[in-house]
Amino acid sequence: MKNNIIPASLAITSMRDSGYKTAAHAIAELIDNSIQATATNVQLLCIDKSKQGGLRAVKHVDQVAIFDDGKGMAKHVLQQALQFGGGLHREDSSGIGKFGMGLPSATISQCRRLDVYSWQNGICHYTYLDVNEIEAGNLENVPEPIEKPVPEVWREAIGEDYNPEHGTIAIWSDLDRISWKTSKSLYIHSEKLIGRMYRYFINDNRVKIRFKSFTNEISLTRTDNKLFKANDPLFLMKNTVLPDLPGNYINETFFEPFGEEQVIHVESSSGLRGVVKIKYSRVQRSIHQELQRVASVAVGSTKWGKIAAENQGVSIVRSGRELKVTEIFSSVSEPRERWFGVEVSFSPELDELFGVTFDKQDVVNFERIDLKVEAENEGYDSENSKEYSEFVDIFEREKSDRYWIYFIGKEIQANLKDLKSYVKTLAESKPQNNNPDEQPTLSKAEHTAKKIAEKRIAEKRPTNSDRKFHDPETPAKEKIDKIKETLSREGVDVVEAETVARTLVTSDCNVKFMEQPLKGNILFDVAREAGTIIVLLNSNHEFYQFYDSVDDDKKELLKLVLIAWAQVEDNSSETERSDMEDIRSRWGKEVKKYLFELNN
Structure with a gap:
């Protein structure tokens, strides 16, 4: 009978809490191994499956794999690579690997099963780790690798980058600790991080890192295929995740x-x-x-x-x-x-x-x-x-x-x-406007709000805000200063606050839609000053990602919906307005929950 100081079943449970911040950080460990193996093509592969969730089938990521076309591993090297601290990269002090813990440690932090296929000179060897078997005491050593071909489903997923002479694929399954539920969510949360980690390798064309996702119900169907772009925090590289400059x-x-x-x-x-x-x-x-x-x-x-x-x-x-x-x-x-x-x-x-x-x-x-x-x-x-x-x-x-x-x-x-x-x-570097008559233009939604206000006034049913904004006794400069002060309190940059205030007063429009980072779960806020109604869409809210992704016509429609709410709120009694502000806050929190479920 063996009397291990630390039983394997206890050690594996502890080692699963190894502290990888996210699944993307754990995936990076495997990408490190690929780059160390002189790969020029790396793929992050995800296969989604459906499971019944209430009244509808819900997709979830079922398997995650990292493939590379690097030099592959010999049989004894493959076995060592699955040992904790057994990786041979420790002997190479010049590479991005080194510590020999990456593959097994990163894997068990996210899932319970790892299958690895690695091939050289056309001969493929296979071995695995299984947390369930280790916990049950049925697996104490890394199984000796056996000759076994890469499963057809994975060769199909890899596609044109598959080289039958050399390469490696590490497959995660039984994903009990991965924080993102779908391949789409995994990509969204990994795109900029992986792009930043490997920006020099990507920018220098030393390696291409590609994301692919599939569904595998009856047959394998590809749903996404994207190259990771460099994400340079110094912003000195071109062709990165940064949108084109104007x-x-x-x-x-x-x-x-x-x-x-x-x-x-x-x-x-x-x-x-x-x-x-x-x-x-x-x-x-x-x-x-x-x-x-x-x-x-x-x-x-x-x-x-x-x-x-x-x-x-x-x-x-x-x-x-x-x-x-x-x-x-x-x-x-x-x-x-x-x-x-x-x-x-x-x-x-x-x-x-x-x-x-x-x-x-x-x-x-x-x-x-x-x-x-x-x-x-x-x-x-x-x-x-x-x-x-x-x-x-x-x-x-x-x-x-x-x-x-x-x-x-x-x-x-x-x-x-x-x-x-x-x-x-x-x-202070405000660009000079060579045309003093040129003013910033209103959006379509703001023009529509202006027309509706003009119609109300013409029909002799102006709101209190309409009366205040168009009060001839209030000088334009006083209006501008009050609006500017209100916007500054909301966190708007002082230069932009002045520009917006002047735009509203000179264009005779008392409604403005703005995008602004706000605290808390609120989806949008409404500010009022000098008869103006300013709708502030919270750019920190989950909804903003959806809003920012739609075309301009749909944006204008969404603006109109929120401006209409703000107009009703503005024209309500103090008690009703307080109730509507409370509803806005609770609604924003509820929308956040729904979008989280949708994206995960």
């Missing part, structure tokens, strides 16, 4: 390099030498001005501004593969910081210095270091100038790992000071 800027990069790339030669305390590179970028002023000119919302609320916000922070890149984006040097509460980018890249020799975790999701040693706090931690009195100077002298002379982290952080902070000064001037 006008003459369509072939330009969104940002421009800021200064020269910094190259720091580091020698760690263990004697290993490596290189750290720091790159900076900032939005091109002329492009920011163009977006101000053409957008009907604040630049930060445009599709370009939203992607910039999603990528805000310092990108940490190891061997060309992003590990994480950290916010330790930035503030998400300062939206203008989306307009610059910072990237720190390093070679794998410096893994220990940066504190790279085995799942390649974090760099635990990378932090902002305060030298005074550091001195106190080492037993020095930081308020005593002599003691503090002595500590600094030793710290800089000995060049410990902590010194290098401090030095890198100091370089970043010095450049951030200039970048922050630059972006603060962007709001």
Whole structure:
């Protein structure tokens, strides 16, 4: 009888909680293996099946696979690859793999069954892991690989990228822990993350990463086929997930390099030498001005501004593969910081210095270091100038790992000071209008609202807001200032707030539809000032993704529906209005639930 210190059944349960943030992060571990195997084509394959859910059949993702056309694995290598810590990438310090935990660890964090087929010189070997068998005590070792062909259904799914001479496919099934229920949802939540992680490989055409989804009821039917695009947080690459820039800027990069790339030669305390590179970028002023000119919302609320916000922070890149984006040097509460980018890249020799975790999701040693706090931690009195100077002298002379982290952080902070000064001037960079008579135009929905208001007034049944807005005793400047102040309180950029206020007053229209990030579950809000009715669609709400995807005519129809609600709300008594505001809040929460179920 064996007396294992940690029984396999207990260990596997613990290891399943290995801490992968999402299914996309776990999938990235398998993509790492593919790139390490010199693959030029990688596919994320999903097969959906239907199951009965109440009155209708509901699709759910049944199997997920990663295929690559890399060099494949020999029989003994395949067996080792399924052992925890057994991967041979640990012997290659220059690659994006290394820790030998990726395939089994990432797999069991998401599912209970892994089947792997790998082939070289046309000979395919197969083995598997099964959590159920391990928990029951029926599987203690990785089964010895056997010769077995790739199932026909998977060869069909792979299609033209299938090379009978070499390749690998890892298949997940019994997906009990995957957080997204459909292949569509898996892609939506993975697209930008995987595009950002592997942006250099994608941009340099070293590898193509493709997403395919299928249904498999009676036969295999393909439902989606897309290439992942690079997602560059520095916005210096072209042909990325970023939508085309407007006008003459369509072939330009969104940002421009800021200064020269910094190259720091580091020698760690263990004697290993490596290189750290720091790159900076900032939005091109002329492009920011163009977006101000053409957008009907604040630049930060445009599709370009939203992607910039999603990528805000310092990108940490190891061997060309992003590990994480950290916010330790930035503030998400300062939206203008989306307009610059910072990237720190390093070679794998410096893994220990940066504190790279085995799942390649974090760099635990990378932090902002305060030298005074550091001195106190080492037993020095930081308020005593002599003691503090002595500590600094030793710290800089000995060049410990902590010194290098401090030095890198100091370089970043010095450049951030200039970048922050630059972006603060962007709001002041309002483009000049050479035609003083030219004013921003109203949308179709706003024109319709204006016509309806004019008809009410002509029929001598104006609302209180109509009377207030058209009051000849109130100067135009006073109206503009009041509307501008109200919009600013709602979080609208000061330049846009003034533009909107002037547009309403000069066009004699008291209704405005805007897209604005709002707090909570509310789908839309209604603001009132000086007789105006301003409908604010919450760009943080799940509904906004649907709204943003439809064509302009459908957008105008949706605008009209919400403007009509706002008009009824505005023309109601105080009690009725309070009730309608409460209904709006509860309705927004309910819509959020329904859309979550629809998309998952």
